[in-house]
Amino acid sequence: MTDTTPTVLFVCVHNAGRSQMAAGYLSALGGDRVRVLSAGSEPADRLNPIAVQAMAEEGIDIAANTPAILTTEAVKESDVVITMGCGDTCPIFPGKRYEDWDLTDPAGRPIEEVRPIRDEIKRRVENLLAEVRG
Template identity: 65%
Template sequence: MSDKPSVLFVCVHNAGRSQMAAAFLTHLGQGRIEVRSAGSAPADMVNPAVVEAMREAGIDISTQQPKVLTTEAVQASDVVITMGCGDACPIFPGKRYLDWKLDDPAGQGVDAVRPIRDAIEERVRSLITELLPAHG
């Protein structure tokens, strides 16, 4: 068991919002937080506009693959953050659930994805501050 906090980001396709959130948390958390992402109905690939928007932010997610949401992933996480997956996410007692209301980047161009990316980065920065309080 790890003493690091763990976070699972979930959206329907695991091709946009949850991929961006996981990438930001991995990048900004610098290995201090365990990060997972998954989708209730994963797409075949990460949204190319999302890949481009993240590249502009200096983060390469071009090799990421959408993953299916599993009960084990939820059980292994301290915090589960949903992004429009509705009732598809299993609920377990003792887990902390947050629902981030964000526009879906599916079918959008990179111009539409940028504000979603920026909103996710802002929320991830706040989450890191919460999960990793400054020591003494």
């Protein structure tokens, strides 16, 4: 039997906040049942420290993650591509599932405003995990 582990790619422009939080949740909640990638069309130099703090409050450490450039290869090898405001910068390939999650960008916001964004990401990741696992 071939590897049927679904691959999910989270994309936002800077790959420093929303996509990193989503990837952190999916990795933590999905374990080895799902492969997780994240990238950005214009990656930042480092993660948003408030996003790192918000995830640490949930017991998920994303501090060592590094923003990555979105590549065509990453999209090709993914089963599900979740964009978070990157618009037309994501290449489209037939046979893939695409979703755009309209989420507020946590950049420059205080932790009190990032927590609800984080919680919404968690809710969406939990729903996604239930769907990709079947």
